[in-house]
Amino acid sequence: xxxxxxxxxxxxxxxxxxxxxxxxxxxxxxxxxxxxxxxxxxxxxxxxxxxxxxxxxxxxxxxxxxxxxxxxxxxxxxxxxxxxxxxxxxxxxxxxxxxxxxxxxxxxxxxxxxxxxxxxxxxxxxxxxxxxxxxxxxxxxxxxxxxxxxxxxxxxxxxxxxxxxxxxxxxxxxxxxxxxxxxxxxxxxxxxxxxxxxxxxxxxxxxxxxxxxxxxxxxxxxxxxxxxxxxxxxxxxxxxxxxxxxxxxxxxxxxxxxxxxxxxxxxxxxxxxxxxxxxxxxxxxxxxxxxxxxxxxxxxxxxxxxxxxxxxxxxxxxxxxxxxxxxxxxxxxxxx
Amino acid sequence: xxxxxxxxxxxxxxxxxxxxxxxxxxxxxxxxxxxxxxxxxxxxxxxxxxxxxxxxxxxxxxxxxxxxxxxxxxxxxxxxxxxxxxxxxxxxxxxxxxxxxxxxxxxxxxxxxxxxxxxxxxxxxxxxxxxxxxxxxxxxxxxxxxxxxxxxxxxxxxxxxxxxxxxxxxxxxxxxxxxxxxxxxxxxxxxxxxxxxxxxxxxxxxxxxxxxxxxxxxxxxxxxxxxxxxxxxxxxxxxxxxxxxxxxxxxxxxxxxxxxxxxxxxxxxxxxxxxxxxxxxxxxxxxxxxxxxxxxxxxxxxxxxxxxxxxxxxxxxxxxxxxxxxxxxxxxxxxxxxxxxxxxxxxxxxxxxxxxxxxxxxxxxxxxxxxxxxxxxxxxxxxxxxxxxxxxxxxxxxxxxxxxxxxxxxxxxxxxxxxxxxxxxxxxxxxxxxxxxxxxxxxxxxxxxxxxxxxxxxxxxxxxxxxxxxxxxxxxxxxxxxxxxxxxxxxxxxxxxxxxxxxxxxxxxxxxxxxxxxxxxxxxxxxxxxxxxxxxxxxxxxxxxxxxxxxxxxxxxxxxxxxxxxxxxxxxxxxxxxxxxxxxxxxxxxxxxxxxxxxxxxxxxxxxxxxxxxxxxxxxxxxxxxxxxxxxxxxxxxxxxxxxxxx
Numbered sequence: 001x002x003x004x005x006x007x008x009x010x011x012x013x014x015x016x017x018x019x020x021x022x023x024x025x026x027x028x029x030x031x032x033x034x035x036x037x038x039x040x041x042x043x044x045x046x047x048x049x050x051x052x053x054x055x056x057x058x059x060x061x062x063x064x065x066x067x068x069x070x071x072x073x074x075x076x077x078x079x080x081x082x083x084x085x086x087x088x089x090x091x092x093x094x095x096x097x098x099x100x101x102x103x104x105x106x107x108x109x110x111x112x113x114x115x116x117x118x119x120x121x122x123x124x125x126x127x128x129x130x131x132x133x134x135x136x137x138x139x140x141x142x143x144x145x146x147x148x149x150x151x152x153x154x155x156x157x158x159x160x161x162x163x164x165x166x167x168x169x170x171x172x173x174x175x176x177x178x179x180x181x182x183x184x185x186x187x188x189x190x191x192x193x194x195x196x197x198x199x200x201x202x203x204x205x206x207x208x209x210x211x212x213x214x215x216x217x218x219x220x221x222x223x224x225x226x227x228x229x230x231x232x233x234x235x236x237x238x239x240x241x242x243x244x245x246x247x248x249x250x251x252x253x254x255x256x257x258x259x260x261x262x263x264x265x266x267x268x269x270x271x272x273x274x275x276x277x278x279x280x281x282x283x284x285x286x287x288x289x290x291x292x293x294x295x296x297x298x299x300x301x302x303x304x305x306x307x308x309x310x311x312x313x314x315x316x317x318x319x320x321x322x323x324x325x326x327x328x329x330x331x332x333x334x335x336x
Numbered sequence: 337x338x339x340x341x342x343x344x345x346x347x348x349x350x351x352x353x354x355x356x357x358x359x360x361x362x363x364x365x366x367x368x369x370x371x372x373x374x375x376x377x378x379x380x381x382x383x384x385x386x387x388x389x390x391x392x393x394x395x396x397x398x399x400x401x402x403x404x405x406x407x408x409x410x411x412x413x414x415x416x417x418x419x420x421x422x423x424x425x426x427x428x429x430x431x432x433x434x435x436x437x438x439x440x441x442x443x444x445x446x447x448x449x450x451x452x453x454x455x456x457x458x459x460x461x462x463x464x465x466x467x468x469x470x471x472x473x474x475x476x477x478x479x480x481x482x483x484x485x486x487x488x489x490x491x492x493x494x495x496x497x498x499x500x501x502x503x504x505x506x507x508x509x510x511x512x513x514x515x516x517x518x519x520x521x522x523x524x525x526x527x528x529x530x531x532x533x534x535x536x537x538x539x540x541x542x543x544x545x546x547x548x549x550x551x552x553x554x555x556x557x558x559x560x561x562x563x564x565x566x567x568x569x570x571x572x573x574x575x576x577x578x579x580x581x582x583x584x585x586x587x588x589x590x591x592x593x594x595x596x597x598x599x600x601x602x603x604x605x606x607x608x609x610x611x612x613x614x615x616x617x618x619x620x621x622x623x624x625x626x627x628x629x630x631x632x633x634x635x636x637x638x639x640x641x642x643x644x645x646x647x648x649x650x651x652x653x654x655x656x657x658x659x660x661x662x663x664x665x666x667x668x669x670x671x672x673x674x675x676x677x678x679x680x681x682x683x684x685x686x687x688x689x690x691x692x693x694x695x696x697x698x699x700x701x702x703x704x705x706x707x708x709x710x711x712x713x714x715x716x717x718x719x720x721x722x723x724x725x726x727x728x729x730x731x732x733x734x735x736x737x738x739x740x741x742x743x744x745x746x747x748x749x750x751x752x753x754x755x756x757x758x759x760x761x762x763x764x765x766x767x768x769x770x771x772x773x774x775x776x777x778x779x780x781x782x783x784x785x786x787x788x789x790x791x792x793x794x795x796x797x798x799x800x801x802x803x804x805x806x807x808x809x810x811x812x813x814x815x816x817x818x819x820x821x822x823x824x825x826x827x828x829x830x831x832x833x834x835x836x837x838x839x840x841x842x843x844x845x846x847x848x849x850x851x852x853x854x855x856x857x858x859x860x861x862x863x864x865x866x867x868x869x870x871x872x873x874x875x876x877x878x879x880x881x882x883x884x885x886x887x888x889x890x891x892x893x894x895x896x897x898x899x900x901x902x903x904x905x906x907x908x909x910x911x912x913x914x915x916x917x918x919x920x921x922x923x924x925x926x927x928x929x930x931x932x933x934x935x936x937x938x939x940x941x942x943x944x945x946x947x948x949x950x951x952x953x954x955x956x957x958x959x960x961x962x963x964x965x966x967x968x969x970x971x972x973x974x975x976x977x978x979x980x981x982x983x
Contacts, residue, residue, distance in 0.1 A: 082478045146492075151483060172492070175483040179500050182563050185492040202582040203563040204597045276565075276577045280586040 779806025
């Protein structure tokens with residue numbers, strides 16, 4: 001009988017202790033969230049194009065709380081063909097932006113001092129496409145043709161191609177769609193392999209009906225997507241920049257390991273932006289990003305090599321887009 | 337499978353299975369042909385309905401589109417010919433929206449600095465918002481309309497076009513399609529591009545129209561833009577988001593891509609199709625909308641399309657199965673009735689086969705063929721009965737003849753001397769002979785006997801022909817030989833007398849080759865008469881072979897008046913005289929080769945033992961070896977006499 005009483009007392013003590021520890025745990029979690037939300041640094045990030053799989057890593061870093069983990073509260077702004085990331089950075093419409101390396105070098109040389117804090121892309125995905133029926137099978141055939149090129153800071157690269165082969169053609173500035181190419185308003189169009197090329201296939205043109213010219217194949221391999229901010233912002237927020245890059249790289253790694261989940265998230269971003277949401281197309285793009293980022297063995301390298309930097313800058317210099325090559329060490333902050 | 341094997345099966349089974357198989361085949365053919373024809377008719381009707389519906393819908397859309405197209409075209413001609421102020425342009429736009437409820441918005445977008453010299457953008461735009469009309473100047477740095485499709489494409493192509501569906505954030509903030517018409521102005525006598533006039537249609541308007549159009553309960557229709565983008569579709573998620581080609585890629589439907597390519601090229605067709613809504617098999621009819629390059633499609637699910645046909649087919653199948661079962665039952669019944677008399681006949685035939693020929697067959701109420709078969713078996717029974725009776729008689733007669741022949745054989749063998757040595761008491765001669773007839777009885781003969789103390793008469797003969805007549809003639813010859821030979825007879829006298837006797841009454845013209853010799857055992861001299869018989873051989877003591885090539889006339893029994901002569905030869909000590917019939921030299925082997933004189937001479941030449949029994953056995957054995965398995969063709973007779981000289 002006395003044993004039973006002792007057992008009852010023991011049970012009550014244990015139950016009280018359990019209740020207290022639950023209360024303590026909830027208190028700790030609640031207070032830590034409150035503390036962390038108080039400490040989060042607000043960052044406005046601008047992708048340089050419409051929402052798509054090209055920016056999966058950023059979406060995933062936000063979705064999975066990687067930014068928060070590094071003390072950041074990131075607002076992912078909606079890019080568009082109308083916005084130029086360098087202008088938005090200069091005008092402080094955003095803190096950090098992704099853009100092409102060539103665009104950032106041009107901005108730096110034109111006194112918008114931008115620095116590269118992470119160089120994701122390691123090779124160019126730019127291609128020229130032409131319908132085979134037009135008989136354009138080599139660069140010389142570009143002469144006298146109408147060539148559609150985006151009106152953005154990446155123009156320098158396709159222009160470098162035209163200059164390399166002394167091509168005399170009419171340049172038609174294009175906003176975003178490939179309809180001008182599809183309806184034969186233009187003969188040739190500069191597009192991204194991971195994006196518009198596949199869009200054209202999804203307009204019913206078969207791959208064997210197209211001639212494709214990879215800039216890569218013509219010794220014009222320029223790294224593209226990188227993460228940039230102004231030199232000033234960087235100097236004042238080095239740790240923030242470092243954390244943003246770390247979280248973004250984690251976001252990309254997670255995305256590459258969870259393809260279906262990533263595509264679903266990209267689709268949500270596109271639907272929210274009221275732009276056509278096509279999962280097949282986004283998957284195609286996502287797959288190509290692995291190639292462009294040279295993603296291997298679950299690792300991403302965000303470093304910018306001096307060699308590729310100089311190669312890109314030289315082309316910009318030769319095409320008259322810049323007057324002098326900015327100092328690599330000042331421009332390159334990809335140290336993480 | 338063993339069940340269906342025809343081997344060792346009855347007629348009823350074979351008959352049933354064959355008829356059943358053919359019936360099922362005919363039914364299956366009929367079923368398939370009927371189904372295919374019905375399917376074809378249904379599909380043709382559906383194609384016609386879909387075509388009519390598509391064309392009438394297309395006409396409806398086209399009438400709206402054409403009426404919409406007129407508005408900017410009219411405005412374009414006004415702008416080309418008259419100068420309007422900004423306010424007048426706004427009024428013009430407002431008026432066009434007020435008077436044309438089908439359009440959502442309208443814009444006049446001027447080229448850069450095309451309206452105001454100091455302003456890059458001028459694009460007055462009116463659009464609907466609820467019941468009111470809203471005005472906006474849509475051009476600004478964040479919406480540089482010059483580079484958008486609705487402006488750029490008609491400008492470059494220098495013709496009016498329908499844009500691809502787009503979500504116009506700078507404009508009406510809705511999903512729309514725009515009809516863009518370039519307008520020109522004369523400047524210093526040259527017409528130059530000045531801007532684009534647009535009218536927008538909300539896609540909701542089209543969606544409403546299209547949602548009303550369908551065939552059957554779950555049929556639906558959709559519209560494709562020029563680049564394959566879905567403009568209307570029952571699945572709203574697909575509209576504007578997907579092209580028919582991206583759906584084909586997503587769902588791995590290469591055939592859908594081909595349909596899409598044909599649709600955007602302005603093709604028209606009725607083909608099988610997998611629904612991208614339900615995933616069910618079906619059919620699609622598509623045709624182009626000529627005025628704007630779009631394509632309209634009508635989808636009909638197969639299960640609804642062929643619902644009635646499937647129901648009909650099911651009923652046909654059930655009926656067919658019942659019919660075939662009944663037919664099978666009937667066939668078994670009929671075939672059993674047909675084969676029943678056959679089974680009965682088979683049993684009767686078995687009884688007849690066992691020897692009972694008194695089984696009468698009565699076939700009544702059977703088919704003509706069965707009755708015929710019954711009669712035939714009755715007839716056969718009768719014939720068999722007679723045949724067996726005849727066979728019994730013939731066999732009895734044959735057995736009798738055989739028995740008589742056996743007796744004759746024994747008698748014939750009895751009339752020639754068979755005991756050897758015949759003169760055991762005499763040391764001057766020895767003699768041995770054999771006669772092997774080819775049949776039971778033969779026509780060969782030999783004989784020997786002493787006519788006095790010193791003279792022994794010996795003879796060998798071969799009667800023409802074989803069998804019983806020859807054996808009788810041989811018996812006569814042998815009897816006459818004994819009776820005509822006296823102590824004083826010479827060989828030629830005996831042969832002449834035998835000839836005369838045999839010629840008399842010889843109506844069958846039979847004859848005998850005959851050799852007769854009389855040996856004087858004292859001297860070894862032999863007087864002989866050869867009447868057409870084989871030449872005898874002498875094996876001399878020194879093993880030399882000598883042939884007595886002398887004939888004294890034709891065989892006996894032919895010509896009565898022949899006077900036979902005789903010859904002589906001398907036998908010395910240990911000489912053997914070999915007499916034989918042509919059964920030896922003309923013995924044939926299976927290759928029809930003759931034994932021949934040469935082989936006989938060679939054999940005699942090699943004979944070291946001059947004892948007559950040994951020589952005879954040697955010759956007979958060699959002949960048997962030569963003949964082998966061939967049948968003995970003639971009587972074989974040998975007579976050998978060895979002279980030892982009287983001491």
